[in-house]
Amino acid sequence: MPEADQQPDATGSEERGPRPVPAADADACAEAASPSPPRTPGERRTRVSRRLLLGVGGLATLVGGGAATAAVLRGGDGSTGPAVVPFHGSSQAGVLTSRQSHVRLAAFDLGARSDRGRAAALLLRWTGAAEHLTRGEAVPPGLEPPGSRAVETGALADTRPARLTLTFGLGPSFFDRTGLAAARPEALAPLPAFPEDQLDPARSDGDLLVQIGADDAFVTAHALRTLQRLAHGEAKLRWTMTGFTAADGRRNLMGQIDGTNNPEPTRALLSGEGVPPWLVGGSYVVIRRIRMLLDHWDTLPLPHREQALGRRAADGAPLTGGTERTSVDLAAVRPDGVPVIAANAHIRLAASASNNGATMVRRSWSYHDGLRADGTPDAGLLFTAWQPDPRTGFIPVQQRLSRGDALSRYLVHETSAVFAVPGGIRSGGYVAQSLMEA
Ligand code: HEM
16 A cells, blocks of 8 residues: 555645636647748758857847846845856756746747748747847847847846846657657657646647746846747747746745755756767756645644645754754654654655655746636746656656645646756757757
């Protein structure tokens, strides 16, 4: 019998709040309207280089950048750092970066006439835009897509880069849409259905992901708007979600200190034999929008809330004692023989040790999108888990949690997506270049 079945309910309640599925909010993807870019890699590279050069030339005359790099900001993890997070590196910025205070997660679907060349051209444009935006610079006109009449209006003029990062991911469907099905890694498969899922398909999945993090909500909104404009004729926004952290980045909306027992972020990265070049330094990210049944949760006595998690609300210390950073003793029992950390406590069932060493780095944001039709809060966690393989990371852990986790009865998983996050981008290159030009 699994552990979860042996332990009496930590919270003493079977009740869940009403959970209607939200209405679909995504448009169908429009037909791509702009002409196809060149088909051969050589031709494509020529076109790409010319566009990047145009972008860099525009940048040089437009922006200084010194003032921006000098600014120091406090991030969502309470850390301080320079306002500019370098876009280039061995991993994409936004994977190892300490969480910013604001995020926009956005998925795009490619147009019906998309193909490998067109998708590469889009990734190239987005890469160029990200290079400029993360330095606090406007996107030069040379990067605007053919046929688009919209322009940069200068909305960014008075803002700082605010540690802006743009992190790009490829969904399982991206590979089918671009004729690259044979190159899709086995680990990148649609996630299985989990018990109690109440998923909204219109706000799940997607061909492309962009995670936009910054310590300024205006900057994230502007970056999303820019990417959407540059996707004209090639891809349409499928869904977007907006999140934030507490000022010190520690608590979630259930009042818990969250993120304590996270592995070293580099554990999420891919390396070594068998990893395709475009994924070296990359990762897989699972995204779940998890609504909290706060009106119910907030009525529970403190001991019930602490038992459901296995940690103290006040300071995040495990119920087995010590401080937040003290290791939890899952074997500890009370004098009456009952485990101190309940058998269905979240930290017991989610622990790496309970799941064959499952590894994932959680990097989540809170969200609050007002009230639902029934008057309950539309609020919870934009849960993002980064790992070298979802099949040994998120999937087995969520399978276990969804079967008997005491916390899960106050949670509703409403959206779901998984993306491969290509490795870092070198100067002059673009996202997933070695995949697109293989
Ligand atoms: C809204 C949903 C969730 C909330 C509010 C939540 C909250 C928490 C909190 C407060 C902790 C203890 C502090 C810490 O170590 O970070 C924790 C630990 C953890 N959670 Fe969650 N969690 C949620 C969903 C999930 C999901 C969906 C998974 C994975 C499928 C997960 C995996 C973990 C793991 C691996 C730990 C560390 C356990 C340990 O080794 O101590 N959580 N969570």
